[in-house]
Amino acid sequence: MSFTLATWNINSVRLREPIVCKLLAEEGPDVLCLQECKSPVDKIPLEQFAALGYTHMVAEGQKGYNGVAILSKLPLEAAGAHDFAQLGHARHVAAKLSNGVTIHNFYVPAGGDVADRTVNEKFGQKMDYLAQMRDFFHADAPQKSILVGDLNIAPRTDDVWDHKKMLKVVSHTPVEVEALSQTQDAGKWVDITRQDIPDGLLYSWWSYRAKDWDLADKGRRLDHIWATPDISNAGHGSRVIRAARGWEKPSDHVPVFATFDL
Template identity: 80%
Template structure:
């Protein structure tokens, strides 16, 4: 079974339901994973998405914060939602397709502005969250799985606009990159985006603070698509839909796509 998949931090699914619908109409991914939905599950405007063929959803929600959802044209059943670091946040949902592939949708904590857990509780929460992800993958090796989401870390030097300038900026500090790498290694996850696009600058997020984000192009690749080794070779056609960042009243993230032939 071949299917296409996209992951997108939407920064409020209710505020930007029309953008979600536009992406569905124009790109038609079979599975769309959203983060930062900022909505209780029962307030997600599912009728808009169902009318476009996305008749299946698994989700975890919160009022005004966090929230993850998997919208699918394909039947999908919920198979878990982890609360790593015991934050009580809606940051993970897992669903299984009929072909047996499990999709994990993550929204890793951003970590605040100061990369020091002694003075910034949020940074400590981020590191704890990543450590528990690592431990979970060590405890039970994932198989036939895809992991997507806003992982809030740009791990490679060419995942940011200026490696040296961002070394002390949350999302690209060595301690975060190491923590994400440990979680990735624990599950033997393959970075599908970089498997397909191994070289060159690649971004999925541009700050709202930039007056002209496109011209300044001070981006970071915070959004990821990973797969377990047993299905990684089936992943292909990765792309980041940069123009979406320029839509009216956009999210500060662009959607990341991949296709799988399974």
């Protein structure tokens, strides 16, 4: 069984339903994991997605904030949702495909503007969230699993437009990178995107603040696809749909893809 999976922080699934449908129609991933849906589950426009073949969904939602959803052409069943750091936020949902693969879809807290939990509560929440993710996967070693989502950290020096200038900017600070590394190590997760594209600058997010995001190109790779070692060699075909940042009423993130032959 071969399937293609994509992850995308959509920044409001109802507002951006037209470009979700554009992606589904043009690229046709078998599974699309969305973050920051900003919608109760019953308000997600599933009818429009179902018309394109996406008749299955597992989701966690809340009004106006957060929210994660897994849309699929393939049958899938709910496999849990966890409130890491006990924030009361819809930031994680998991689903299992018929081939036994579990997909974890995450929206890690952004962490605010100051990388100091003593003056910035949001940064503390981000660090606590990552610590509980780490402990969760350490306690129950995942197998035959894929982890995707907006992890809100660009870990490598070539995952940001300027490593030195970004060292004190939330999303690329050493303490965040170390926390993400510990989470990755706890599940022995393999970064599929960088397994396929090992070298060079690579981004999945460009700020709305840039007047010309494409020309300025001050991006960050915040969106990730990981897999457990037992299936990581089956992952290939990674790509980033950069053009989506220029679509009408775009998200500030773009979709990231990978294919798995299992």
